[in-house]
Amino acid sequence: xxxxxxxxxxxxxxxxxxxxxxxxxxxxxxxxxxxxxxxxxxxxxxxxxxxxxxxxxxxxxxxxxxxxxxxxxxxxxxxxxxxxxxxxxxxxxxxxxxxxxxxxxxxxxxxxxxxxxxxxxxxxxxxxxxxxxxxxxxxxxxxxxxxxxxxxxxxxxxxxxxxxxx
Amino acid sequence: xxxxxxxxxxxxxxxxxxxxxxxxxxxxxxxxxxxxxxxxxxxxxxxxxxxxxxxxxxxxxxxxxxxxxxxxxxxxxxxxxxxxxxxxxxxxxxxxxxxxxxx
Numbered sequence: 001x002x003x004x005x006x007x008x009x010x011x012x013x014x015x016x017x018x019x020x021x022x023x024x025x026x027x028x029x030x031x032x033x034x035x036x037x038x039x040x041x042x043x044x045x046x047x048x049x050x051x052x053x054x055x056x057x058x059x060x061x062x063x064x065x066x067x068x069x070x071x072x073x074x075x076x077x078x079x080x081x082x083x084x085x086x087x088x089x090x091x092x093x094x095x096x097x098x099x100x101x102x103x104x105x106x107x108x109x110x111x112x113x114x115x116x117x118x119x120x121x122x123x124x125x126x127x128x129x130x131x132x133x134x135x136x137x138x139x140x141x142x143x144x145x146x147x148x149x150x151x152x153x154x155x156x157x158x159x160x161x162x163x164x165x166x
Numbered sequence: 167x168x169x170x171x172x173x174x175x176x177x178x179x180x181x182x183x184x185x186x187x188x189x190x191x192x193x194x195x196x197x198x199x200x201x202x203x204x205x206x207x208x209x210x211x212x213x214x215x216x217x218x219x220x221x222x223x224x225x226x227x228x229x230x231x232x233x234x235x236x237x238x239x240x241x242x243x244x245x246x247x248x249x250x251x252x253x254x255x256x257x258x259x260x261x262x263x264x265x266x267x268x269x
Contacts, residue, residue: 009176016180016203020187020196032199039180039206043231046173046217051209051231058235063202063242070195070246074253085190086262092189100182107174121222128232131225139229143236150240154247160254 008045012038023084025071033064047120050128173214181207194252194259198245205238 015035019028036059043052086092132140184203191197209231216227253259 012176013179013183016183019203020183020191020200025193025195028196028199032203035203036206039210042173042176042210043213046213048213048217048228048231051213051228051235054232054235055209058239059202059206062239066242066246067195067199070249073250074195074259076193076195076259084192086192089190093186096182096186096189099185100178103178103181104175107171107178110171121217123222123225123228128225128228131229136229139233143233147236147240150244154243157244158247158250 005045008038008041010038011035012042025076026068029064029067029071032067033060036060036064047123050123050125168218170214170218173218174211177207177210177214180204180210192260192262194249194261194264195246197261198242198249201245202238202242205234205241209234 012035015031015033015038018031019035022028022031036055040052040055040059043049043055181204184200184207187200187203188197189200191200212227212231212234216222216225216231219227249259252264256264258264
């Protein structure tokens with residue numbers, strides 16, 4: 001494990017952990033952004049440049065901003081005086097620890113059949129574009145349809161009901 | 167520990183953090199953030215298996231991660247719209263106070 005890798009892991013895990021433990025929701029989103037940056041850089045380290053930049057664009061550029069908007073629209077900003085954690089947190093923590101233990105055990109005992117030191121695959125954006133237009137054309141269309149439907153659905157759900165206003 | 171399993175451990179840890187957040191926090195927005203983190207853990211697995219798998223030139227891991235990011239964006243938009251609609255009705259985003267459908 002090299003030093004840059006360790007720093008990226010620390011950034012990702014610390015950001016994610018802080019995002020779900022801090023009390024102020026705006027601080028949570030800032031920590032979440034930090035975690036997403038670490039994750040995008042892990043993708044870059046793995047040689048998936050396109051996914052890394054898509055991660056920065058979509059998560060940091062869109063999802064984090066959307067969450068900030070939701071926090072401000074629902075007036076949840078600022079430290080809450082009420083309890084931040086649900087009363088069943090002990091049970092939830094035990095469940096989470098069990099899930100992590102099972103996953104870690106499965107990873108530890110799993111047999112790695114792949115070549116331990118494969119060469120860095122060369123992937124250009126042109127290759128990805130060619131694949132999206134040929135082999136993955138149908139999934140691309142489906143995702144486009146899904147995003148359109150989600151956009152219309154989100155506007156319909158969040159739009160103020162005119163009859164309610166009167 | 168191989169490089170692949172170290173990435174899988176990070177992903178499992180990220181998934182556990184997201185699950186803990188989704189189960190323990192009371193604010194609906196933070197539950198959504200926990201779900202986003204779990205989705206990201208899945209993406210990291212796809213990329214790691216693509217990178218250390220036998221056929222990286224097939225691009226399947228990258229494609230799955232790209233589509234997964236797209237679906238996650240749609241999910242975040244609809245989820246936050248639902249939270250705003252619920253807030254308008256109940257004047258709160260605290261999940262323990264939204265209990266009118268409790269049996």
